Amino acid sequence: MFWVLFLVVGCLASAFSCARLCLAASAAADPAAVRPRARDTELSLYEAAFLSGGPLRVTDLTLVAMHRARRLLVAHTGWATVVDPEGRDDLERSVIGAIGPEGQARIAAIRSTAAAADAVHALADRLAAAGLAVPDAARTGITASVRAVRGATALTLLLGAVALLMPGQDRSTQAEIAAWFSLPLVLTLGCLFIARVEVHPHTRWASPDGQRLLGRIDPAGDPLTAVAVRGVSAVDDPALRTALRGGR
Structure with missing residues (x-):
């Protein structure tokens, strides 16, 4: 049962990294964090x-x-x-x-x-x-959070592989290990997928108002x-x- 320690480490890394990404995405998407533009002018x-x-x-x-x-x-x-x-x-x-x-x-x-x-x-x-560009702090925060989730995914895969290769395990035990390690992997991979779909618009250089003005060009x-x-x-x-x- 020594592999349970590996599982705990993988689960903690996955949970903390996904929570960090959620907080960073929430901060970037907060409309109160971006001031509206005083006047609707054309871009230079x-x-x-x-x-x-x-x-x-x-x-x-x-x-x-x-x-x-x-x-x-x-x-x-x-x-x-x-x-x-x-x-x-x-x-x-x-x-x-x-x-x-x-x-x-x-x-x-x-x-x-x-x-x-x-x-x-x-x-x-x-x-x-002016509310047209995503603040640098929000963009870098999301980038670092996504990197942390990817790191947690790699760590979980590594720990799972080590746990499966430990001696003295039959096939039923290996199947149990694979099933348990699939849980943090589903969490991190799902979080990365959602970030790709939902968070990506907030990590561009232009905010939604900036994208609207770009669309006029x-x-x-x-x-x-x-x-x-x-x-x-x-x-x-x-x-x-x-x-x-x-x-x-």
Whole structure:
């Protein structure tokens, strides 16, 4: 009966992780946690980019806009070179700052550095305060909780396998062990399934109000709008698209 200790550990891990996910999902879905927008205005391209794909999407949009305006040269090899060192806004200045004083850098490094810049954080804070973006704390809380449930699932599978392989057990005992360990597995797997269906909308960058405004945007006919909403795949220049994806 030593396997019962393994079962207790698996059940406790599953119960605590599922309870944590439920609490995080409840907090993210609480309408009182998000302020309504003061006025129902159209989104800017930067706002649409953030709500569609987060900080990296904002950086991609900035790179494409600067390249099209010939203020930045983006090569298909995956390098970017500054042509005009004077950015027109904070986001362009953050990209130029990410490139550095040499005026040239790898696009992968530019994307990661510019996406973590203060200008992007300020944009995220404004959208969250307006009720259009999911607050960072809610999104990260759900991500960590889902990771904990997955860990509990793996732990339960491992403990169940160890319990089944312990010596001195007949088939009836093994069947009993499998039946008992199936209970915490059903709990964690069911919780992950429900989270995928019900919680996933709350973990996107855009809140329900933000998604509503995104739905009004028609990306057809405007290349920058298409990049903001659809990402790098919407770039009409194959060489530029290759560069933004890391170069050849």
